[in-house]
Amino acid sequence: MSAHDHADHDLVHGGAAHGSLKGYLIGFVLSVILTAIPFWMVMTGAIDNKQATAIIIMAFAVVQIVVHMVFFLHMNPASEGGWSMLALIFTVILVVIVLSGSLWVMYHLNANMMPGLHEMREMP
Amino acid sequence: MALTTITADAEPVFHLEEEHAHAEGGSTMLGFWLYLMSDCLIFAMLFAAFGVLGGNYAAGPAPKDLFDLGLVAVNTTMLLLSSITYGFAMLTMDKGRVGATQGWLAVTMLFGLAFLSIELYEFAHMIREGATPQRSAFLSSFFTLVGTHGLHVTFGIVWMVTLMVQVARYGLIKANRRRLMCLSMFWHFLDVVWIGVFTFVYLMGMLR
Numbered sequence: 048m049s050a051h052d053h054a055d056h057d058l059v060h061g062g063a064a065h066g067s068l069k070g071y072l073i074g075f076v077l078s079v080i081l082t083a084i085p086f087w088m089v090m091t092g093a094i095d096n097k098q099a100t101a102i103i104i105m106a107f108a109v110v111q112i113v114v115h116m117v118f119f120l121h122m123n124p125a126s127e128g129g130w131s132m133l134a135l136i137f138t139v140i141l142v143v144i145v146l147s148g149s150l151w152v153m154y155h156l157n158a159n160m161m162p163g164l165h166e167m168r169e170m171p
Numbered sequence: 172m173a174l175t176t177i178t179a180d181a182e183p184v185f186h187l188e189e190e191h192a193h194a195e196g197g198s199t200m201l202g203f204w205l206y207l208m209s210d211c212l213i214f215a216m217l218f219a220a221f222g223v224l225g226g227n228y229a230a231g232p233a234p235k236d237l238f239d240l241g242l243v244a245v246n247t248t249m250l251l252l253s254s255i256t257y258g259f260a261m262l263t264m265d266k267g268r269v270g271a272t273q274g275w276l277a278v279t280m281l282f283g284l285a286f287l288s289i290e291l292y293e294f295a296h297m298i299r300e301g302a303t304p305q306r307s308a309f310l311s312s313f314f315t316l317v318g319t320h321g322l323h324v325t326f327g328i329v330w331m332v333t334l335m336v337q338v339a340r341y342g343l344i345k346a347n348r349r350r351l352m353c354l355s356m357f358w359h360f361l362d363v364v365w366i367g368v369f370t371f372v373y374l375m376g377m378l379r
Binding site: 100149 | 200201204205208211212215216218219220222223240241243244247248251254255258259261262356359360362363366367369370371374375377378
């Protein structure tokens with residue numbers, strides 16, 4: 048097998064290989080369901096509790112992201128000899144630190160601020 | 172391999188004299204994936220900024236006054252449909268059918284254009300109502316986040332047109348297939364980011 052053949056083989060079967068028709072259709076149907084339910088929940092106010100709704104739609108988003116990763120981006124632990132997965136895990140860790148860190152720090156900053164004009168006006 | 176014992180008359184060799192051959196484009200997919208991950212970090216920053224500033228309306232309009240979830244749902248559908256049609260383009264590419272690949276790419280591009288048009292209509296509508304990026308921190312971070320995603324989609328469409336011209340000229344040669352696979356990852360990645368946008372910005376905004 049020449050190097051040329053090998054490259055061709057890699058391009059088709061290695062790394063971010065393509066899915067099958069079935070895979071794409073499963074992914075599509077799952078994402079339609081996972082998109083429709085959160086929209087329905089928010090648009091109709093199906094659950095009265097806003098916090099519970101927020102947590103549920105975020106859970107749906109996480110599941111849908113995984114569905115897209117698996118069925119559309121064809122992520123699996125073996126692609127590119129595991130390097131894709133490693134890069135993804137590293138990125139996810141960074142994203143979690145950035146998001147939760149920012150929200151946490153800024154929320155507490157706001158909570159511990161001097162009362163602004165807005166709150167002062169409401170004081171007795 | 173250049174593992175030699177150093178003798179008095181032999182020059183010591185500190186490197187592999189012959190690096191094993193890397194096929195052209197052999198590591199493109201991994202490299203492109205790393206680019207996407209760095210892009211993901213850009214979006215993480217913008218999401219974090221929106222998360223922090225998203226409630227600062229400066230007595231201006233709030234998400235409830237501005238967002239039309241029906242429109243966002245249509246928009247989301249456009250992007251989802253474009254994802255599956257790009258998938259079909261990749262499947263026909265595997266079979267080497269040039270015409271069908273071009274057709275699915277064109278359909279994908281139309282869905283992408285529909286998405287952009289709806290988004291621009293939404294932006295224009297908001298700006299007409301005075302909800303410009305200058306109005307409040309919420310609107311600044313909103314336009315930056317959603318606008319950055321829209322720009323990515325715009326460049327994705329430009330890239331798609333370029334590749335359609337390439338495929339029309341040279342057919343589904345190996346280089347074109349590699350490029351189409353990169354665009355495939357880019358396009359599906361944008362859909363993943365959009366999941367975050369419609370959940371975090373639009374749906375959660377309406378819940379605030």
